[in-house]
Amino acid sequence: MPDRVQKPQPPAPAPGGGGGGEGPRAPEVNKPNTEELLKRMRRVDPDQAKRYRQRTGE
Amino acid sequence: MNEKTNNPVRLYKNNTDFLGHSYGCHENYLMPRRLAWDTLCQGMVAMFATRQILCGSGKFGWEEEDRFLRPGFQISQRSDFFTEMQSVDTMQRRPLINTRDEPHANADAFRRFHVIIGDANLSLFSHYLKIGTTSLVLQSMLNGAPLERFPRVEEPLSTLKRISRDTSWKWECRTLEGHPTTGIEIQRQYLAIAREYCAGEPSDWLQVLNDWEEALNDLERDPMRAADRLDWVAKYRLLEQFREAEGLQPDDPWLQSLDLSYHWLDNEQGLFYGLMQQGAFRLPYPLAEICHGRLTPPMSTRAAVRGYCIERFGPAVELTQWDHLTLRSGDKRIELDLRNLFDVQLIRQSLKVIGAAQTVDDLRYLPFAKLV
Numbered sequence: 001m002p003d004r005v006q007k008p009q010p011p012a013p014a015p016g017g018g019g020g021g022e023g024p025r026a027p028e029v030n031k032p033n034t035e036e037l038l039k040r041m042r043r044v045d046p047d048q049a050k051r052y053r054q055r056t057g058e
Numbered sequence: 059m060n061e062k063t064n065n066p067v068r069l070y071k072n073n074t075d076f077l078g079h080s081y082g083c084h085e086n087y088l089m090p091r092r093l094a095w096d097t098l099c100q101g102m103v104a105m106f107a108t109r110q111i112l113c114g115s116g117k118f119g120w121e122e123e124d125r126f127l128r129p130g131f132q133i134s135q136r137s138d139f140f141t142e143m144q145s146v147d148t149m150q151r152r153p154l155i156n157t158r159d160e161p162h163a164n165a166d167a168f169r170r171f172h173v174i175i176g177d178a179n180l181s182l183f184s185h186y187l188k189i190g191t192t193s194l195v196l197q198s199m200l201n202g203a204p205l206e207r208f209p210r211v212e213e214p215l216s217t218l219k220r221i222s223r224d225t226s227w228k229w230e231c232r233t234l235e236g237h238p239t240t241g242i243e244i245q246r247q248y249l250a251i252a253r254e255y256c257a258g259e260p261s262d263w264l265q266v267l268n269d270w271e272e273a274l275n276d277l278e279r280d281p282m283r284a285a286d287r288l289d290w291v292a293k294y295r296l297l298e299q300f301r302e303a304e305g306l307q308p309d310d311p312w313l314q315s316l317d318l319s320y321h322w323l324d325n326e327q328g329l330f331y332g333l334m335q336q337g338a339f340r341l342p343y344p345l346a347e348i349c350h351g352r353l354t355p356p357m358s359t360r361a362a363v364r365g366y367c368i369e370r371f372g373p374a375v376e377l378t379q380w381d382h383l384t385l386r387s388g389d390k391r392i393e394l395d396l397r398n399l400f401d402v403q404l405i406r407q408s409l410k411v412i413g414a415a416q417t418v419d420d421l422r423y424l425p426f427a428k429l430v
Contacts, residue, residue, distance in 0.1 A: 057081030
């Protein structure tokens with residue numbers, strides 16, 4: 001199993017939206033702003049999936 | 059924008075078009091051949107039948123090969139499409155265990171364990187659990203866990219579908235001996251094996267064990283507790299909220315369009331990204347480290363050696379593949395044979411040699427280099 005401990009430290013600061021810091025994870029999880037998301041969902045075309053076609057692939 | 063049709067191009071990371079056309083998200087694990095193929099297969103079948111409770115991406119629709127069956131939620135995108143236990147196929151009559159064996163390493167010593175049953179995850183935590191738990195189970199086998207310790211399920215193919223489509227979240231099934239069990243219990247058995255046989259692995263892997271256990275505990279108590287980590291839970295909860303708010307029936311086709319939008323790779327429109335932007339997902343590692351890892355391989359892998367050679371001497375590279383690299387040095391060529399380069403100490407020494415090299419010619423001092 002590969003040893004992943006000695007990785008170089010990331011040079012860039014954390015992009016916005018979570019993460020960052022020195023800990024192993026980003027434990028702070030917000031409850032989603034449901035209203036904002038519902039607005040985004042209402043913009044979804046109800047027939048979008050009907051127009052979506054793909055070929056079987058690997 | 060497609061210049062010919064003037065239509066916008068949309069990218070989705072998913073596994074189905076809801077009409078029975080599926081495309082995979084394959085995983086590849088390099089395995090020493092000393093582990094017998096039959097042992098590997100027998101030990102992994104129940105893992106593949108049940109790990110979807112952790113790493114399924116969720117789907118509003120039931121399908122089978124080449125057709126839509128009916129509306130309804132299930133936890134996996136891919137589980138509808140597996141009808142065989144073992145074969146080399148990937149596009150039809152798909153097998154639970156795929157036999158494609160094309161290792162990107164010395165084929166005498168290694169095999170490729172080619173896994174075609176995983177869902178394409180958006181949640182980085184789901185992805186981490188998918189790869190992490192599977193790696194740990196495989197490592198347990200390599201560390202000597204006896205086959206008889208591994209769980210076995212009755213009728214794995216029908217178990218796979220039944221678990222995926224079970225919205226009671228009980229995921230009941232039977233052992234090979236016919237005893238009642240559950241998907242969670244099977245996963246706990248794998249977890250116990252991994253805890254015992256991977257206890258000496260580096261701390262990153264011990265963290266996977268803890269995260270695996272936490273996810274199983276949450277799934278057992280109330281799956282919605284895992285909405286901050288698992289794709290299928292996040293998608294289900296979000297779409298159920300929308301369905302209730304809009305008064306939609308469970309079979310409303312709008313749900314499939316919303317399902318599709320969860321997978322839309324668009325920061326402004328995609329529903330997964332909407333959740334991410336609100337900080338609704340936990341991450342397995344800080345985001346900066348994840349982003350860094352996209353372009354920087356772990357320093358303990360041959361990918362680092364390959365990448366560092368290209369970074370230092372890119373203009374001299376004539377040819378590169380997973381397992382070899384050819385560089386021009388004057389009127390000669392230096393071939394780097396990476397097929398057996400898995401020893402961490404050797405990799406670290408090699409990185410030092412590459413870093414100290416003044417010219418391409420200095421790479422000939424690498425122990426896997428050949429001047430031709």
